[in-house]
Amino acid sequence: MQPTLSFEQAPPISVPFRFFLTAPLFGAAAGLILAWLGPAALESRWAPGALAMTHLIVVDFMLQAMCGSLLQFVAVVAGANIWRPHLVATLVHPLITAGAVFLATAFLLEEQLLFLLAAGAFAAAMGLFLTVMALALLRTPARGMPIHVLRLALLGLLLTVVLGVTLAATLGMQESVQSVWSLLTLINVHVAWGLAGWALMLVIGVSYLVVPMFQLTPAYPPWLTRALPAGLLLVLCLWSLQLLPNLAGAQAWQSGVAVAGVLLAGLYALATLWLQARRRRRQADVTLVFWRGAMLSLLAFAVSWLAFDALPQFGNHARAPLWLGVLALPGVFLSVIIGMLYKIMPFLNWLHLQRQGGTAMPPPNMKQMIPEGAQRGQMRLHFAALALLLAAVLWPALALPAGLAFSASCLWLEWNLVGAARVYTRFRDRIRAAASQAADSARP
Amino acid sequence: MSFPTQILPDHHRHCDDLFVAAEEAVQRGDWAAAAPAFERMRDQMQAHFAAEEDLLFPAFETATGNSSGPTRVMRLEHDQMRPLLAQLEAACAARDADAYSGAAETLLILMQQHNMKEENILYPMCDQALGAEAQRIGAQMSALLEKGHA
Numbered sequence: 001m002q003p004t005l006s007f008e009q010a011p012p013i014s015v016p017f018r019f020f021l022t023a024p025l026f027g028a029a030a031g032l033i034l035a036w037l038g039p040a041a042l043e044s045r046w047a048p049g050a051l052a053m054t055h056l057i058v059v060d061f062m063l064q065a066m067c068g069s070l071l072q073f074v075a076v077v078a079g080a081n082i083w084r085p086h087l088v089a090t091l092v093h094p095l096i097t098a099g100a101v102f103l104a105t106a107f108l109l110e111e112q113l114l115f116l117l118a119a120g121a122f123a124a125a126m127g128l129f130l131t132v133m134a135l136a137l138l139r140t141p142a143r144g145m146p147i148h149v150l151r152l153a154l155l156g157l158l159l160t161v162v163l164g165v166t167l168a169a170t171l172g173m174q175e176s177v178q179s180v181w182s183l184l185t186l187i188n189v190h191v192a193w194g195l196a197g198w199a200l201m202l203v204i205g206v207s208y209l210v211v212p213m214f215q216l217t218p219a220y221p222p223w224l225t226r227a228l229p230a231g232l233l234l235v236l237c238l239w240s241l242q243l244l245p246n247l248a249g250a251q252a253w254q255s256g257v258a259v260a261g262v263l264l265a266g267l268y269a270l271a272t273l274w275l276q277a278r279r280r281r282r283q284a285d286v287t288l289v290f291w292r293g294a295m296l297s298l299l300a301f302a303v304s305w306l307a308f309d310a311l312p313q314f315g316n317h318a319r320a321p322l323w324l325g326v327l328a329l330p331g332v333f334l335s336v337i338i339g340m341l342y343k344i345m346p347f348l349n350w351l352h353l354q355r356q357g358g359t360a361m362p363p364p365n366m367k368q369m370i371p372e373g374a375q376r377g378q379m380r381l382h383f384a385a386l387a388l389l390l391a392a393v394l395w396p397a398l399a400l401p402a403g404l405a406f407s408a409s410c411l412w413l414e415w416n417l418v419g420a421a422r423v424y425t426r427f428r429d430r431i432r433a434a435a436s437q438a439a440d441s442a443r444p
Numbered sequence: 445m446s447f448p449t450q451i452l453p454d455h456h457r458h459c460d461d462l463f464v465a466a467e468e469a470v471q472r473g474d475w476a477a478a479a480p481a482f483e484r485m486r487d488q489m490q491a492h493f494a495a496e497e498d499l500l501f502p503a504f505e506t507a508t509g510n511s512s513g514p515t516r517v518m519r520l521e522h523d524q525m526r527p528l529l530a531q532l533e534a535a536c537a538a539r540d541a542d543a544y545s546g547a548a549e550t551l552l553i554l555m556q557q558h559n560m561k562e563e564n565i566l567y568p569m570c571d572q573a574l575g576a577e578a579q580r581i582g583a584q585m586s587a588l589l590e591k592g593h594a
Contacts, residue, residue, distance in 0.1 A: 076557055077564070144564045213556040216460050280464050281552075283471065347553050351524075359527050365546030366553070 011085035013352045019068025024414040026060030031407025039396035044318035051107040060100035065337045078140035095125035115172030119165045126161040145225045149205030156197025163190035215279040235261035266302035269295040286375040290339025297331030326389045345420040357431045381409040449567040456559045493522045495585040507573045521558045
């Protein structure tokens with residue numbers, strides 16, 4: 001008995017687009033917070049401004065973009081039906097947005113009620129999203145490593161959310177509950193699952209498909225496609241052992257576990273750069289440069305981590321975690337996401353318009369959706385902002401220009417994406433007008 | 445051995461190579477080389493469509509009694525690629541590098557995500573559903589397709 005497969009569940013275009021079009025706005029907000037608070041936001045990773053910016057970027061920018069893409073992507077790679085994608089998006093999108101705004105404000109104002117509201121919003125949004133994704137990915141007849149890695153990434157997201165909601169609830173009820181775990185332990189495990197178990201795992205799973213696909217590179221070696229997710233999962237499980245009580249004296253091997261994870265990430269970055277150097281399609285388009293920037297940032301992250309480990313006089317500095325954070329968030333993940341959005345939005349535009357217009361009204365091609373010059377300009381500003389952010393970690397006096405540059409880069413991205421959405425609506429309206437004209441003239 | 449899962453993915457890679465050769469000739473502005481390179485890619489893609497639509501898909505549909513599922517969507521996607529091939533042909537004739545590169549970009553993504561669905565889902569289903577028939581059909585398809593791939 002063959003499993004039923006329809007392949008045609010590509011959700012309505014408004015499902016992914018609503019996530020894509022709100023994501024950059026919160027990056028812009030994070031940049032403005034940095035510009036507004038100045039050096040105070042960069043005192044340490046615990047500065048309220050730093051926590052607010054971090055969560056605006058990881059939740060409102062990264063998680064939004066990743067959820068929007070997954071709703072689309074899973075339908076394609078897994079041929080899997082997503083349960084009522086329109087309804088899911090209509091519920092999940094405002095809940096994530098509100099949750100992240102509550103959370104960022106809670107950090108800035110240190111307001112307990114807002115932490116509780118954030119916890120509630122995330123629990124609801126992610127509970128629904130993860131259930132729908134799990135149903136689709138567990139029932140798919142599709143085979144292949146990317147599907148397994150996607151499943152692992154969703155497990156990572158689940159654990160990140162459970163830990164995050166626990167943390168937010170703990171912060172929201174400071175006096176009334178006594179957690180068995182120290183806040184720091186919970187945060188350590190939350191951050192590891194969020195960055196490595198969810199975000200990096202997702203990037204790895206997606207890259208197995210899209211790196212060979214866009215630039216026609218050789219495929220990742222099969223042993224590596226298995227070793228990376230398995231190794232990362234093992235590292236994360238060992239790292240999470242710190243949640244067990246009475247694991248005192250674990251400090252030494254915990255840092256060894258972290259080094260193993262960082263080496264795996266570095267290996268992945270090197271493998272990706274190596275494959276891209278062997279691509280059959282020689283042209284270096286914007287998406288490829290974004291991917292390369294992301295992989296170089298990941299290498300820089302790994303080297304910095306090892307250096308901080310070897311040289312505690314630097315590693316123990318209050319701003320060392322901020323240096324790593326800038327490399328990881330704007331450096332690795334936003335670069336990948338922006339590069340992907342520049343492919344995904346034009347392609348979805350084309351796909352949906354082609355279905356509506358057919359051969360009678362062929363849609364504009366992908367390169368006519370977002371002008372290449374605008375993509376390239378925004379990319380240069382993104383990497384300039386990344387450099388300024390790193391400089392601001394070293395010299396916090398640069399917080400203002402760094403925040404403004406990052407904000408401007410996110411706004412330019414928003415402008416480019418809105419442009420793509422406008423091309424879609426303009427052409428869709430032309431198709432509809434032509435159709436109604438044809439219907440009118442057919443009438444006697 | 446000539447199961448669909450062995451022949452067709454190799455031919456996808458071969459079409460990729462032909463795609464790159466044509467695109468690079470256009471980017472160099474070498475229209476004398478671009479036209480025959482494009483024609484070779486187009487002919488191989490059309491042969492690939494024909495092998496699937498005339499041999500593999502009907503056999504799968506007969507074996508499973510399902511003609512409204514994955515094969516229908518694959519045919520629809522072939523139909524989405526055909527006008528892009530026509531646009532590339534027109535761009536070649538007009539020596540319009542921008543039009544060529546825009547249509548090529550669109551075709552590449554469409555083609556790659558289509559290949560991914562076929563290779564990960566449909567071909568394995570075909571091997572399984574066709575049983576002993578799979579090799580015979582594989583051999584027939586093999587005769588239709590160029591083997592440039594090492």
